[in-house]
Amino acid sequence: MMNLLSLCWKPFGHGGGDAVSAAGGREGKDGLLWFRDVGRYGSGEFSMAVVQANQVLEDQSQIESGPLGTFVGVYDGHGGPDASRYVCDNLFRNFQAASADSQGVVTPETIQTAFRRTEEGFTALVSDLWSTRPQVATTGTCCLVGVIFQQTLFVANLGDSRVVLGKKVGNTGGVAAIQLSTEHNANLEDIRQELKEMHPDDPQIVVLKHGVWRVKGIIQFCQNAY
Incomplete structure (x- = not known):
């Protein structure tokens, strides 16, 4: 069986109170x-x-575990839940397919392929729904993924979420926070430069608005950079 554990958070489908899940642990x-x-x-x-x-609730998260290791995804939606729910329903499936193409081995390329196929799928869905649900085109999501495969941790980020690793500090009982990913945020000079290089004919690709750099003067994070 591919998935020992499959969880995609959709709280409005859960009742109130506490329960014990099939994977162990109390949920509520x-x-x-x-x-x-x-x-x-x-x-x-x-x-x-x-x-x-x-x-x-615009955000989704999931954890999957099986022969491909452990896959954790956090999807920070905005403008509505459509994009984050689509990613939660499809990114891991695309990851499975991409890993199968590489003989069951997880690499940075398989994760990137899964991201790209998911983005292409959502873009196609937006096109199909344009005449009936054009508001879906105004939704989006950040995408943060961690994969543990054969004692190696792979981290992938799209948007301005961040992966932070908590590491025990010797025998002190303390925990050190280690940043593992970098946000795609227009407030970062490197990201602004990347956007300008990607859109050389658009002088308004990044705009300083009320002291904050924003993409097209609207949002702070960039979703089309891998």
């Missing part, structure tokens, strides 16, 4: 908080929590 709802305490996956244990900030 407390106000705007949905949580799962320590559960099991292929390489150890995990816990997850989602705090709702909007009337409709």
